[in-house]
Amino acid sequence: MEDIRNIVILTGAGISAESGLATFRGPDGLWEGHQVEDVCTPEALERNAALVHRFYDERRAKLNEVQPNAAHHALAELDARWPGDLLIVTQNVDDLHERAGARRLIHMHGELRSALCVACGESLPWPDPLPPGSQCPACSRKSLRPDIVFFGEMPYQMDLIDAALRRADLFLSIGTSGAVYPAAGFVQTARHAGARTLELNLEPSAGSFYFEESRIGPASELVPDLVR
Numbered sequence: 001m002e003d004i005r006n007i008v009i010l011t012g013a014g015i016s017a018e019s020g021l022a023t024f025r026g027p028d029g030l031w032e033g034h035q036v037e038d039v040c041t042p043e044a045l046e047r048n049a050a051l052v053h054r055f056y057d058e059r060r061a062k063l064n065e066v067q068p069n070a071a072h073h074a075l076a077e078l079d080a081r082w083p084g085d086l087l088i089v090t091q092n093v094d095d096l097h098e099r100a101g102a103r104r105l106i107h108m109h110g111e112l113r114s115a116l117c118v119a120c121g122e123s124l125p126w127p128d129p130l131p132p133g134s135q136c137p138a139c140s141r142k143s144l145r146p147d148i149v150f151f152g153e154m155p156y157q158m159d160l161i162d163a164a165l166r167r168a169d170l171f172l173s174i175g176t177s178g179a180v181y182p183a184a185g186f187v188q189t190a191r192h193a194g195a196r197t198l199e200l201n202l203e204p205s206a207g208s209f210y211f212e213e214s215r216i217g218p219a220s221e222l223v224p225d226l227v228r
């Protein structure tokens, strides 16, 4: 990785697929089981909180059955040894990056293991099932919801992400369909800032056109090969 100093890495559901977590738009995709409108919008939470909480409780419970794969470990090792700036921006709400040891990490769409208090705004660790009306330990109001960024809600830490994209020398996208914005637009921001752009995915994504290079294959093979 000659003259590369600052790296931004975007990951999506595809990096966790080989750990056994379903992706959204594959044949067994999560959204197949549920209409997006049914589980990942503020209106859905308003209309049927029990269904939305159950959807995220089921996915949180699955985390205890899966492990990080070689792709998560390779990124964590790169993070540990890379002397320049490095930021992993994940769209995933699983905890596999941190369990592999990644430190410089942002969950732009929230986290399964966290709950959000709509009253006081606190994000709190939440390992158990989270029934609607759960009480916030910080403000005691019955106002906890999954700490998940729904469609129509602002992703987390966008200013920090934007600043990192504008400084990047390399933008690497791993295991995402490029179907959802603003994440799907990151490659364009990085490219305009002069970064090299590389996509690693099982198939060309919706945004492949914007990448200098696309490598097709499973993340557990492509990522270790790249960062070794």
Ligand code: BV8
Pocket (backbone or CB within 6 Å): 011, 012, 013, 014, 015, 017, 018, 023, 024, 025, 026, 029, 040, 091, 092, 093, 109, 148, 149, 150, 151, 152, 153, 154, 155, 174, 175, 176, 177, 178, 179, 180, 181, 182, 183, 200, 201, 202, 203, 204, 205, 217, 218, 219, 220
């Ligand atoms: C916002 C929650 C504005 C957590 C998610 C038109 C109408 C309405 C809205 C919009 C519109 N146009 C744009 C929008 C905005 C909307 C959007 O983009 N909609 C799309 C559908 C058009 N975006 C939003 O609403 C965002 N917010 O815009 O806010 C705003 C501005 C100011 C103030 C307030 C608000 C928020 C979007 C976040 C939604 N939450 N997740 C959860 O439940 O998990 S989205 C969810 O899907 C993911 O988080 C991820 O971001 C997204 C895409 O999923 P992927 O990770 O890419 O997974 P997918 O299955 O699609 O693809 C997997 C890929 O991996 C495949 O390509 C596959 O080939 C590959 N793969 C599989 N196996 C492997 C592999 N690759 C390598 N190795 C393998 N082994």
